[in-house]
Amino acid sequence: MATIMKLEYEKSIELYACMQRIRLVEEEISKRYVEQEMRCPVHLSIGQEAAAAGVCLALENRDKVFSTHRSHAHYLSKGGNLKKMLAEIYGKVTGCIGGRGGSMHIMDLDVNMVASIPIVGSCIPLAVGSALADSLDGQDNVSIAYLGDASVEEGVFYESANFAKLRDLPVLFVCENNLYSVYTHLHERQPDRPITSVAEAHGIPTFHCDGNNVEEVYRLAVNAIENARLKRGPSFLLLDTYRWLEHCGPNFDNHIGYRTEAEFRIWKNRDPVLLYQNNLLKRGIITEEDKVELKNKIQKEITVAFEFAKSSPYPEHSTARNHVYA
């Protein structure tokens, strides 16, 4: 289990600020999506902020993150540039990859967000390969493979886990279990056994916690990352969480019939941002004024970033053929 440690004051505030930033950014994307200027699919992370912040804030810049279709929170937590992310979603030349991938391919080597791949499970072996390169070179960087609950249904997960453990590579598998693959509940897709058991079957140490409790996530991540850095091999982190909005798009969709309003409310009452905010207020780590001040500061950043994205030029269509080959 994780070592019991008291989080530093600064780290607590950092975790809170990171989650609040994700929440407010995603809410603004959701609000503005109807304008139809962000012309690509968006998979928003509202409700899953703690899983992103708790892991990424335990990393250093040199550590590498590999993500999925739902990557905004991971990028922002890894220290990503909001302007570059929004410009990418708007298809602008100033986007982190110049409008070539949109929301589903957010990547930025400045912060070692190496890749986001929207095909389920596809980024997992890339993280393992990055860990292999570091391991061969004697580097102590750690690679993170973010995956969803459905990824453990993919063969590539088993193949990757097998190889990662075989060589005790410095990789951390972070499974965000939000219970749904699009509209299909976990129970309809997997037998009744703990998801961690599939990693354990490969001899990989597993850790499991409330993925909406950012301090718990952070503590487990610190532990697992330290193990990887000390060449003790891979770990598997299972984080229970919930996607508030539809699988893809800006709306709530509890009315369409695949899940109940009651279930949603249970998870909404476990809002990772609000829970932690109240926790910090109660412990006197932040005040009401701090809370408002932070929110205002983030809102200002968001306003500026959206203005940047919207006012940035589109890439010249004549450049569409560039970079097919290196």
Next chain:
Amino acid sequence: MTGDRSINLGEAIREGLLQVSQKDNSIIHFAEGVDDPLSVFGTLKGFGEKIGHQRMIEMPVAENALTGVAIGAALSGKRPIISFQRVEFAMLALEQIANNAAKFSYVSNGQHNVPLVMRLIIGRGWGQGPEHSQSLECMFAQFPGLKVVMPSLPEDAKGMIIAAVTDNNPVLFIEHRWNHYAVGNVPKEYYSKDIAGPKKIRTGDAVTLVATSYMTLECLRVADALSSVGVSIDLFDLRVLRPLNLKPIVQSVKKTGKLLTVDTGYKKYGIGSEIVSSIVEIGFNFLKLAPIRMGLPDHPTPSSSSLIKNYYIDSIKILERLNTLVDLDRSVLEKVKIRIANERKDIPIDVPDPFFKGPF
């Protein structure tokens, strides 16, 4: 110094791989049985001792993930080479090849590159049947971002494997197992041959013949037999499927007005289809007769030596189709056929023809 010695294509590939691996420590090898007693048909034999066993990564039987692992390592500064003993296994890795290897440079706006080589061995014979003897190069050649190379002759094979390994793009290097036996003069020193396009290996004006891989050897036999009766043809070894450079072929068709393609894959949706349609688009006015494609018939490869009797293309069949373009005198045609038949003797169809050992 140019070494004056003949080796076969398999040995040429081994020599190229070893020389380039000794020059660059970032090169790592993956294969199922990478360091085993056979070491991928001998092509990686002894590498562990020479470059260090830690650079020879034994690949669990997990083609998709290990291809992804190689791509991930390539993104992190390695130059991985994965050798697949049969192309069919690479289909399990198609997701990684098509979605990740082929697209990283493009999607990342040039931030990433994937200096990866995938050696895919194709072949035929000894009853290997439906799933051990396919030629699937067209499938891979569909994807922008990949390079697809198919050498036929030893000197090219060594230079092109070195070029593939030093290229900053993912290169699929497709080797026909039967070409491994082809012998030719191969320089001893380290050298690189551009992944640039087709190579004209015989020159003439009667017809333009474009071949790939093992079919290049069958076509060489036809070209040389024809030359013995005074008929000369332009014979191209296509060598590079992607990026496809058709300029020399267009130039040739401008001269000959006639085109025949012969490749190791299916005729339908095949390499020949791409070449013929492009030539018709670009050079319709140069053509005196309708071009001809030759490829495998539209059914899987059966195992029994009886069932494959008419399955594969050989020199006689090529000659017969070619003759519909050049219209040889009947007695001359017979003379050429007899020459080829004598060369071929009664070698069974399911083992490599020793004639094709060369030297070329």
